[in-house]
Amino acid sequence: MSVSSSATATVGPRSVALIGPYGSGKSSLFEALLAAAGSPLRRTVDPRNRSMSTELRLGHCTFLGDPWSIVDCPGSVEFVYETSSALAAVDLAVIVCEPSPDRLSTLPLLMRALEERGIPHLVFVNKIDMLTTDPADLEAALQAHSKFPIALRQIPIREGDHVTGYVDVVRACAYRYGGASNPEPAELPAGLRATEEHALAHLTEVLADQDDELLEKVLEDVEPTRDELYSHLRKDQATGTIVEVLVGSAVHGHGILRLWKALRHDVPPARKSAERHGVAAGDQPLLQIFKTVQAGKLAFGRVWRGVLHDGATLGSTRVSGISRIVAGEQIRIADAEAGELVAIGRLDGVPTGAVLGASGAESLPFPEPPPPVFALAIATKDRKDDVKLSAALHKLLEEDPALAVEHNVETGETVLHGQGEIHLNFALDRLATIYNLAVAATTPKTPYKETIKKVVTQHSRLKRQTGGHGQFADVKLEIAPRARGEGFAFTDKIVGGAVPKQYIPAVHDAAEDAMQKGPFGYPVVDVAVTLLDGTFHTVDSSDMAFKTATRMGVTEALSKAEPVLLEPIDHVTATVPNSFTAATQRLLSGRRGQILGYSERPGWPGWDEVEALVPAAELHDLIMELRSDTMGLGSYRRHFDHLAEARGAVAEKLAH
Ligand SMILES: Nc1nc2c(ncn2[C@@H]2O[C@H](COP(=O)(O)OP(=O)(O)O)[C@@H](O)[C@H]2O)c(=O)[nH]1
Numbered sequence: 001m002s003v004s005s006s007a008t009a010t011v012g013p014r015s016v017a018l019i020g021p022y023g024s025g026k027s028s029l030f031e032a033l034l035a036a037a038g039s040p041l042r043r044t045v046d047p048r049n050r051s052m053s054t055e056l057r058l059g060h061c062t063f064l065g066d067p068w069s070i071v072d073c074p075g076s077v078e079f080v081y082e083t084s085s086a087l088a089a090v091d092l093a094v095i096v097c098e099p100s101p102d103r104l105s106t107l108p109l110l111m112r113a114l115e116e117r118g119i120p121h122l123v124f125v126n127k128i129d130m131l132t133t134d135p136a137d138l139e140a141a142l143q144a145h146s147k148f149p150i151a152l153r154q155i156p157i158r159e160g161d162h163v164t165g166y167v168d169v170v171r172a173c174a175y176r177y178g179g180a181s182n183p184e185p186a187e188l189p190a191g192l193r194a195t196e197e198h199a200l201a202h203l204t205e206v207l208a209d210q211d212d213e214l215l216e217k218v219l220e221d222v223e224p225t226r227d228e229l230y231s232h233l234r235k236d237q238a239t240g241t242i243v244e245v246l247v248g249s250a251v252h253g254h255g256i257l258r259l260w261k262a263l264r265h266d267v268p269p270a271r272k273s274a275e276r277h278g279v280a281a282g283d284q285p286l287l288q289i290f291k292t293v294q295a296g297k298l299a300f301g302r303v304w305r306g307v308l309h310d311g312a313t314l315g316s317t318r319v320s321g322i323s324r325i326v327a328g329e330q331i332r333i334a335d336a337e338a339g340e341l342v343a344i345g346r347l348d349g350v351p352t353g354a355v356l357g358a359s360g361a362e363s364l365p366f367p368e369p370p371p372p373v374f375a376l377a378i379a380t381k382d383r384k385d386d387v388k389l390s391a392a393l394h395k396l397l398e399e400d401p402a403l404a405v406e407h408n409v410e411t412g413e414t415v416l417h418g419q420g421e422i423h424l425n426f427a428l429d430r431l432a433t434i435y436n437l438a439v440a441a442t443t444p445k446t447p448y449k450e451t452i453k454k455v456v457t458q459h460s461r462l463k464r465q466t467g468g469h470g471q472f473a474d475v476k477l478e479i480a481p482r483a484r485g486e487g488f489a490f491t492d493k494i495v496g497g498a499v500p501k502q503y504i505p506a507v508h509d510a511a512e513d514a515m516q517k518g519p520f521g522y523p524v525v526d527v528a529v530t531l532l533d534g535t536f537h538t539v540d541s542s543d544m545a546f547k548t549a550t551r552m553g554v555t556e557a558l559s560k561a562e563p564v565l566l567e568p569i570d571h572v573t574a575t576v577p578n579s580f581t582a583a584t585q586r587l588l589s590g591r592r593g594q595i596l597g598y599s600e601r602p603g604w605p606g607w608d609e610v611e612a613l614v615p616a617a618e619l620h621d622l623i624m625e626l627r628s629d630t631m632g633l634g635s636y637r638r639h640f641d642h643l644a645e646a647r648g649a650v651a652e653k654l655a656h
C-alpha cells in the first residue's frame, strides 16, 4: 500500500490509545498498525519487556499523509493508572478485546471510565481467527457493558473453523482476507445476506436516534445514502455517542487497513479534543506530561496548544530534546504541533500529570490515582542506603502517582502502597536497576495492641545497698482498665507527702513508659495508673529509684490484670458487579469479617458495595482473591475502625 503523503488536506496530528484487557492483543495491534503504516518496529523488541506489558509504549507514523501518535497501554488492572493517564492525552481510545463474551474481563471498567470522561472510543475485536461464538452474542455482550449504542461495522465470514473474511455492513460487500494485508473483494455469502441487512438497519436506527433529520428520512422509508451514513458515523463516533465495532487479527494482519481507515475518518481532530478538555484558546504552547519513564530521563507529553519548539521555556521549565518514536527509535524534532504526543528528555522534577505553559497557572484535567489495595514493608539491606532510599522513593512517586509511601509510627516500618504485587515488584525492580538500591520487602506488620480487663493493686519496693549510699523507693499502685480509645491516664493520690512531690513526674513517666511493651510484647493501651501510697528515704531515694520501682510494679501488675490482645479492625468497602456480591460476602466472612450489608454502588448500575468489618491482619492479600473471584473487576477501600479483643486461635498464635 502507499504510505507516501497524499494530496488530501491533512487534519493535523492525531492520537489514539490502544487499551483493553490483559492479553487481548494491544501490543500486537500496536505493531501491526505501525507496520501497515510503513513504520514497522524493528524486531529488537525485548521479549521480556513485551511479555511484561507493564509500561506503555509510544509510536509515531504517517498514514495517507496524516501524522499519528499511538500509545500501547498495559492491560493488567494493576497498571490501570498508566492507561488512565494515557487516556488524558489522546483523541480516541481503541478498545482491543477478544471475540468471546467471557474474555471481556476488565472491559466494563474501561468502558465506564471512557464514558465518565467523555473520551470517544471504538472497539476492535481482535483474534477474529479464534472466533467460536456467534458474533451476535458478542455484540450483545459488548452492548451490555456500554452506555452508548454499539454499531457493528463488519460481520466475520466463517468457513468451517476459519474466519476467511468479512462483510462490510454499510457497503453490503464481502471481502476475503488476503495473504498480505490487502483484502480482496469477494461474493457476499447468501447465508449472511439477512445478517447484513439486519446489521445495516440497526446501524441506521442507531444513527437516526442521534439526528432528527435522519430519523425523519427513516420514518418516511427513504433510504439514506452511503455517504450520509458515513458522515453521521463520523460525527457520532467523534463525539463519543456511538461505539463502532471492527474486527480483525493483529498477528495475521487482517482488518488492520480497515481499522486504519476508520481511524482516519472517525478520530476527531486535535482541536476538538482540546475543546473537550477545556483548553483555553490561543497559540501559547501548552504541554501536559502523562508519563515519566526511566527515572525522569524520558517523559511523554501531549502538546495541547500552539507549537512546541525544542528548547522552549514553559514557565520555569526548559523543554529540550523533543522527539518522536519512529520504528522504535527516538528521532529528534525541532518542533511539535498541537495534537502530537512527544517524548522529552530530562525533565527533572516534573511529575506525571504536570501542565507546562507560559503562564504556569493553567490546569488541565488529569485522573486521580486509584486507592491503594496492596502494600509491602520495605527496608534497605544496608542501613547506609537509608537516605538514598527516601530520595529514590520521592522520585518514584513523582513518576507513578499510583504508588504511595507511609512511615508507620506504630510498627516503625516504611510501607510502600500500590495496586498489587506486580505493580510493587516493578517499583522495587526500578529501585534496584535505576537507583542501585537493594531493598528487602516483607508483609507489613499488623499493629497489634494489648490492654487489661481487671483492676489490680500492686506494691513495689526497690531497696539496694551498693557500696556508698543505696537506692530506695516504695510505691503502691493501682492499674485499671479504661474504655476503648480513652488511652493512658495517670493519677496521683498521695496525701501528706508519703512520696515527695518532686518524685511524682518520675513515677508518671515510668508508668507510661511501661505501657510500651505489655506481657505479650505489644504496646498497652487504655489503662489508668493511680499512685495510691508509698514511702521514701531522705538519702537513698531518687528519680531513678522511683522510676525503677514503678516500672517493676506496673509490669508485674499488667501480667496479673488479665491482659488481652487487641487487633485492629478495618471498615472495608468492596465494590463488585452484583453477580459477585454473594461471593464477596463469603470471601470477607471467610477472613473473619463481620458483614454489615450491601447496597447499590451509587451511579454504577449493576454494581454493589459490600461493607464489612474485617481484621486488618486478614487484608494483606485480599485484593488477589477478590480479583480472582470477580474476573478482575472487584476492588476495595479500607480505613481503621476500632481495636477488638483477639480471642481463640488468633490470640493464641499471637501470644507466643
Ligand atoms: N490467534 C491470535 N493470537 C493473537 C492475535 N493477536 C495477538 N495474539 C496473541 O495473543 C497474545 C497476547 O498478545 P499481546 O499483543 O501481547 O496482548 P496485550 O497484553 O493486549 O498487549 C500473544 O501471544 C499474541 O501472539 C490474533 O489476532 N490472533
Ligand SMILES: [Mg+2]
Residues within 6 Å of the ligand: 026, 027, 028, 050, 053, 073, 074, 075
Ligand atoms: Mg501489551
